[in-house]
Amino acid sequence: MxxxxxxxxxxxxxxxxxxxxxxxxxxxxxxxxxxxxxxxxxxYPDSKRYSLTQELRSIFENKKDKIIGFAKLAKWHEKVNQSGFKSFGTISPTIMNHYQTILNYFDNRSTNASAESFNAKIKAFR
Incomplete structure (x- = not known):
């Protein structure tokens, strides 16, 4: 091409x-x-790392079991480490440090986004 x-x-x-x-x-x-x-x-060969983003998205869209989600997240983390991609180097440790909380998503498919949004509005109001 x-x-x-x-x-x-x-x-x-x-x-x-x-x-x-x-x-x-x-x-x-x-x-x-x-x-x-x-x-x-x-x-732009670095743009091929786009697949890392898609893999992370897929974990949360397609997996319903917490154990499988944890295993997939661990594999994704390892791929990020092997890629050496600095942008993911910052988010990957954050995910691994908070994985227990993040994995709660698989229990009822909900996030704390509404609470975070509300907190942001309160801060903006102050």
Whole structure:
């Protein structure tokens, strides 16, 4: 694949436009987005680490059992360590330090997002 397929995109535009589809799971990509992803991953090999994000998302979307979730989270943590990707190097230890609390998500599929949002509103009000 080469830039001829996306001759209307500069490299900067390719990166900017890729940002939107990288938030989605691969199976929701359009054919153009699949082509753009192939080009992006070819030109920017570090962007292939996108799969680490998708794997983490998949753990929480597809797993319902706490034990399986814990095992998958541990495997994901190991992949992050092996990748050497600095961005994940900050979140991975946080997840592992708070894994017991995070794993509670698998009990009833709920988070403390509403409480955090409420706390943020109180702080903003102060």
């Amino acid at each position: 080469n830039l001829k397929h996306f001759k209307w995109d500069t490299l900067k535009q390719l990166l900017a436009r890729s940002r939107y589809f990288l938030y989605k799971t691969k199976w929701k990509w359009t054919s153009k987005q699949i082509e753009r992803a192939a080009l992006l991953f070819e030109l």
